[in-house]
Amino acid sequence: MIKARALARRFDTPAGPVEAVRGVDLDIAAGELVGFLGPNGAGKTTTLRMLTTLLRPTQGSAVVAGCDLRADPVGVRRRIGYVAQGGGTGPDYPVDTELRMQARFYGLPPAQAASRAAELAEWFDLTDLMALPTAALSGGQRRRLDLAMGLVHRPAVLFLDEPTAGLDPHSRANLWERIRDLRADLGTTVFLTTHYLDEADVLCDRVLVIDQGRIVAQGSPDDLKRQVSGDTVVLTSAQAAAAAEVAGRLPGAHQVSVADTAVRFHVPAGDTALPTLLRELDQAEVELTSVQVHRPTLDDVFRALTGRSLGQD
Numbered sequence: 001m002i003k004a005r006a007l008a009r010r011f012d013t014p015a016g017p018v019e020a021v022r023g024v025d026l027d028i029a030a031g032e033l034v035g036f037l038g039p040n041g042a043g044k045t046t047t048l049r050m051l052t053t054l055l056r057p058t059q060g061s062a063v064v065a066g067c068d069l070r071a072d073p074v075g076v077r078r079r080i081g082y083v084a085q086g087g088g089t090g091p092d093y094p095v096d097t098e099l100r101m102q103a104r105f106y107g108l109p110p111a112q113a114a115s116r117a118a119e120l121a122e123w124f125d126l127t128d129l130m131a132l133p134t135a136a137l138s139g140g141q142r143r144r145l146d147l148a149m150g151l152v153h154r155p156a157v158l159f160l161d162e163p164t165a166g167l168d169p170h171s172r173a174n175l176w177e178r179i180r181d182l183r184a185d186l187g188t189t190v191f192l193t194t195h196y197l198d199e200a201d202v203l204c205d206r207v208l209v210i211d212q213g214r215i216v217a218q219g220s221p222d223d224l225k226r227q228v229s230g231d232t233v234v235l236t237s238a239q240a241a242a243a244a245e246v247a248g249r250l251p252g253a254h255q256v257s258v259a260d261t262a263v264r265f266h267v268p269a270g271d272t273a274l275p276t277l278l279r280e281l282d283q284a285e286v287e288l289t290s291v292q293v294h295r296p297t298l299d300d301v302f303r304a305l306t307g308r309s310l311g312q313d
């Protein structure tokens with residue numbers, strides 16, 4: 001459904017050229033729910049804007065929903081839905097009008113536009129809000145309207161740029177459910193960008209990790225986490241340096257780091273390393289305040305690949 005080869009985009013700025021995307025290959029099958037995960041400035045939005053025809057690639061090619069990006073951008077636009085960050089509706093129009101105008105924009109006659117608006121409102125739980133101006137919607141309601149607007153013309157592929165940015169946890173979970181339903185009920189291919197680890201982990205079948213304009217890893221969240229061998233142990237102690245020394249002597253312990261009172265390190269299996277660690281610390285007369293064992297997260301995957309953390313908002 002999406003195939004890209006060596007897709008690249010350079011911006012020429014007064015400060016010099018910025019290589020925002022440096023040769024991205026994508027192969028996304030129909031019905032997949034794929035997350036594009038990366039830190040701020042990694043190149044996610046630039047890639048999305050190229051795939052949705054809003055920005056011309058400086059190099060490379062792509063076929064989206066059966067249409068070539070360069071040769072047939074209008075065909076691509078007809079077959080895709082795009083929900084940008086922050087949406088794009090006028091604040092004074094009622095929800096109902098927004099939906100109907102969008103449907104009319106995509107060529108539906110008035111009666112069909114009205115029934116499509118009603119259908120989408122029901123799907124996204126907006127029926128009771130149809131008379132409200134969009135400015136009166138909460139953040140979560142607003143994002144549901146944005147999704148509905150992106151779907152009026154029944155696109156085969158839906159592109160979502162940071163769909164849950166700024167939402168509270170309840171609204172995020174609600175939106176994830178709608179996105180999953182979309183795929184399950186309509187078979188829509190969904191390609192979304194995110195810098196939320198939990199979103200990529202919980203929602204997506206497959207995650208592409210992008211950093212500095214290049215894809216550095218891809219796979220299902222579980223596959224990616226399996227690539228990071230072992231568990232992370234985080235302990236806190238007023239004698240952190242002494243604790244780190246003891247931890248570093250455990251079989252297979254590596255990447256031991258100390259930050260203030262916290263000591264962090266990796267071991268092949270946290271649950272079996274813990275009894276030995278506690279015994280050794282006791283013998284060395286090092287007192288602990290707390291100890292936690294973590295299974296690998298997507299952030300650990302990112303750290304292992306780049307040496308940096310994805311960071312969280």
Ligand SMILES: Nc1ncnc2c1ncn2[C@@H]1O[C@H](COP(=O)(O)OP(=O)(O)OP(=O)(O)O)[C@@H](O)[C@H]1O
Binds near residue numbers: 019040044
């Ligand atoms: N129009 C532009 N002109 C110059 N540089 C740009 C432009 N658009 C993006 N960039 C730069 O390209 C790089 C990638 O930006 P992009 O917006 O694609 O990242 P992102 O991964 O979507 O980040 P975020 O999570 O912050 O939205 C950044 O260094 C950014 O500053």
